Amino acid sequence: MSENVNDFTSLYRYFQDPESLKLFTTEELNALESENKVIELNKGDYILEEGHASNGVYLVTHGTAKLFKVGFTGKEQIIRFLKKGDLIGYRSILSGQPFGATATALEPMTLEFIPERFFLKMLQHNSKMSFEMLKMISKQLGDAADTITILAQKTVRERLAEILIMLEETLGIDDEGYIRISLRREEMANLIGTATESAIRLISEFKTDELIEVKGRKIKILEHQRIRKLGHVDA
Structure with a gap:
């Protein structure tokens, strides 16, 4: 079995x-054959909602989603983006708690659903799968710690640079070189932890400095080395 710590697809192969x-x-x-199913979603559809109970896990096989929480002011806080190979809902099952966040599709998506009891039994009896799962969870915990560091210690300009690199490395680029995601300016501001007006101004500055190219809601990194240096991101 594959041991790619960035891709839960290897677990589904069990x-x-x-x-x-x-x-x-x-x-x-x-x-299992009857309940294991393929789910097709449209842009904006909910995969799971914060506070709801889990009855299984979802493996993303196509498309992108955002995972977010809603604060007491009603504002969304994006936690991370979900792409092909990501597993959704396992933390709720393992902790025995309701979903701690909401996930919605950013584009048409395809998911593989595995019922809870089968997922847990395989995890309990298959040591190889359990070990792979631990490695993947550890990787995600490390990513979460990095995100906290970005928000706490870097300037807004540095955060934007690092977020752009992270989005490109996580989601990839299309045939024209644009990052494979279309984000509203409010969502970009949410990601870098600043006001929408500040995010708009920074993106405009990056464009003026010829660090990026902007087409509608899509962004292409033009100067990777300069962006990495600005965001203090290792090559």
Whole structure:
């Protein structure tokens, strides 16, 4: 099995591996085949909502979503973006708590749904899968710590530079070189922890300095080395 700590797809393959599936009874296998399903979503559709109970996990096989919480003022705080290979809902299942955030599709998406009881049984009885899961969770905890450091110790200009690099590395680029996501200026401001007006001004400054190219809501990094230096991001 693959051990890519950035991609949960390897975990889903255990549910397609005949050797791994031997731990299930015939009745369980029939139920798994019946309940395991492919879900198609449109832009804006909810994958999960904060406060709701979980009944399984969702593997992203196509598309992008945003994971966010809503503060007491009603303002969204984006936690991270979800892409192909990401697993959604496992923290709720493992902790026995409701979803701690909301996830909505940013474009048409395809998800693979695995019911809770089958996911937990495989995790409990398959040590290889459990170890891979631990590695992936550890990677996400490290990413969360990095995000806290960015917001706490860097200037807004430095944060924008690092966020642009992070978005490109996480989501990739299209055929024209633009980052594969279309964000409103309010969402970009949310990501870098500043007011919308400040985000608009900074993006305009980056464009004037020929660090980036902007087309509508899409951004292309033109000067990667300068952006990395500005954001104190290692190459």
